[in-house]
Amino acid sequence: MTRTRAGQIAGYVAMVLVVLAIAVPLAWVVLTSFKERGDIYSQPAIWWPRVFAASNYSDATTSVPFWRFLTNSVIVTGALAIIKFVLGIASAYGLVFLHFPFKRLIFVVVIAALMVPNQITVIVNYSLVAQLGYRNTLLGIIVPLAGVAFGTFLMRNHFLSIPAEIIEAARMDGAGHMRLLWRIILPLSGPTMVAFAVITIVNEWNEYLWPFLMADDSSVATLPVGLTKLQNSDGLTNWGPVMAATVLAMIPVLAVFLVLQRQMIRGLTSGAVKG
Amino acid sequence: MVELSRRGFLAASVTAAAGAVLTACVGSGNSGSGSSGGDSNTITWWSSHPGKSTDVEKELITRFQQANPSLTVQLVDGGKNYEEVAQKFNAALSGGAVPDVVMLSDVWWFNFALIGAIAPLDDLFGKASVNTSDYVDSLYNDYAWNNKHWALPYARSTPLFYYNKALWQQAGLPDRGPTSWQEFDEWGPRLQAVVGSGKLAHGWGNATDYLGWTFQGPMRTFGGRYSDQFDLKFTEPGSIAAANYLRSSIHDKKYAAISNDIANDFGAGIIASTIASTGDLSGIAKNARFDVGTAFLPAPNGPGCVTGGTGLAIPAKISDQRKVNALKFIDFITNTDNTSYFSQKVGYMPVRKSALSSASTQQFLAKNPNFATAVNQLPKTTSQDYARVFVPGGDKIIGTGFEQIGLRNADVNSTMASVQSQIQQIIDRQITPKLPK
């Protein structure tokens, strides 16, 4: 009994430490975003802003078309998340449950795509998209990013872990591919699918280099691209507005995460899934 | 959604089929279909809006369009800094539609001139009726190479000596900048005695804070320089003496160090003086809780300070009509009124002589003595050395060399020799073969 008690206490202590390690830098950033210059550059540091300066935020939302950027980000991220989700599950299903020659080779080809840094793909893709006339369009931003390697890997790994007996039983019942996928496989894949969705949304939301090269004006610029306008390109960094922009870029994706997080936890705690 | 995917896949399958052809094109010069794109009445301008100048740039565009109703100007975010603009321009050259006007800073334009990606402007000046003699000579000649001019000055800055007047007073120093680095070498220890622990009399920039840029001035006053054209001078006695001075201020006399963020450290009172860009002036003045003094960089015998900042260039592959329109636009936004407006709003140097003497500028200078220091120093500045601005990666190699000396107390002679040989290698490999014979 005492052992469990001690274990509980140690658990709570550890939890508090973890929260501190994550929350303190975040709080530092958020508090800095409300500080006036003088409070930012002082020794010893001032933790609590003496005056809460909302000016950093009004700077960020009024000096650039913030809502336009937000809309673009939502469109790009939403479209990519849906495409990648469908393609990823379809590819993983094909790679695990269908006959096809050289399947392992195809699988290696898919995950080897994760090894190609985008610094080397952007130039060639840029000229392709430009020649097709899709530069400065949302389509030009979305399509080249739509191939899915990570999600295929994640879902394949999960599908392979579904016990063979379950598949066998379904097959005995004469289930076709559609039924197998909808009735058996997907219901057993909740947590992994949610993890896939969250990770995809996060990555696409934060994509910078490609949308930057594609977008010429605010009509298609995404939030990470648009908010860089708040930084001073020559001269000293003014941390207040930069931190405000950082916080603003964080909030929407954090909100999405918190919503999906509930699904993820539910999925994770529903049990009965071999992960 | 269906529509989107179908078009996407259509594009994808078309290109998959054309893949081999396209692959052959990249880098072989056949990808120039972009040159035909673009309409000659629209001027596309890629800018990084230096000094957060988006609104000011929009105002300049409005003025231009009022004066030229047949032309429209589209302002494009070229990136958050000069490097990103160059990166985006690179991508566009490899096959996209290029802009009409592109902002290229001191270290970027030469590469594009060398390979013929930007147009020499001299033949166009007449057609666009640009009076080049009105540009401040040192700024105009920064873009001279191979007997031609490749850009015009736009958002231009120079290094400036910043000092903390309160500490100057405590140390019993006169309220001015040093007249020579030798004089500052005597002041340094006196300042160090009053600044307090953990603080320093002087902070040098690091490699990313452009020590390679600002230190060209001190180099000149010691009789050294990085290079004369492409002839490297890092190991000449004067250059070595300057580097030795840098070393001794940090490691022997210990009144200076390499700082991570000169502008903010100075503004917070951690370093009593520094060399930073004129572009930092308004930020530092706002930040500091003490009287900020500004002075010329010490220049006892000829120039002790170089120019910097960014200019506007015109891509070579657009039509002549577009080039002339583009040049008209550049000329317009840097004319007397507009360069005055831009410099007063954003803090860069006025680039025209007529603007320097205009009533509006004089009035502004009278109210802003620190800005006046910067403007008055302008005629005494000189263009930068090729080794930094024309050699790709040169700035980083030089800055790293100074970091070795400043942070590691590396041997000055061998460090400078190593910098020289690294830069020489790049010149031999990437520049000499392409120079016009």
Added chain:
Amino acid sequence: MPADTERTLPRSGGGSLWNRPWRDWALFLVIVGPNLVLLGVFTYRPLIENIRLSFYDWNISSDTISFLGFDNYVEWFTRDDTRTIVANTVIFTVAAVLGSMVIGLALALLLDRTLRGRNLVRSVVFAPFVISGAAIGIAFQFVFDPNFGLVRDLMHRFGLGAPPDFYQDPHWALVMITVTYLWKNVGYAFVIYLAALQGRREDLAEAAAIDGASSWTYFRRVLVPQLRPTTYFLSITVMLNSLQVFDIINVMTRGGPLGTGTTTMVYQVYEESFVNFRAGYGATVATVMFVVLLVITVAQVRIMDRGRDA
């Protein structure tokens, strides 16, 4: 190879769809094909182009290109900075992979327990992962600022003296980059481990607890083997992800101090191609990296798939 690839399939027999391979092939092409086309056009076409470029001298903005043969490769193997950059890459990657897995698993084990408020803490642990690398780089640049930063302030408050030279000492700079990376990315390994833990056990864990097996024995004998597929999966994905870290380095140190203090191979690819205008040499570095990674990954996949069958 064919025997290998069929291994994971349900044995055929009886059912209508399963013993007509051509229908499988057609369906495979329909559902896997689009993804392969996208990867082919937008990842592999540039990759092949890149490999070709590594044999050329090409200024990225220029129309002309000249053939060099293996000169770029010879240069890579003989250049002074190669060793430093490879060492930085290996140290950073190993630290990132081990750090992510050890901390991620520890957090997953902690937050798998019945503790009040664990859902909140789970969210908190994952939260940094959703923030962009550039934003975190900017934020942590300030956190590590030697004069006004959080680290300095905390060390000062707890009487630990001055912080190390995060921006001026190459080793500490690499530590700073690694810590920043882990702070952001550990939530990923945590979530994947947690998903695996949640799916597993119940029966086994309780059985072990009742048996009175010590928690260490349980961890070693039961947990680690059970989590092995997840561990392999993470080792591959975290490795590939950490190798491509660019934003954090670009924002915080730009590859410095002292030139190559925190330059990794991907950062070098960027710098050579876009800053030094040597796309051919940049392509060479990228190609070397790709080949090495391919070998490592193929080995990892083989071990992983074999482990699963065993």
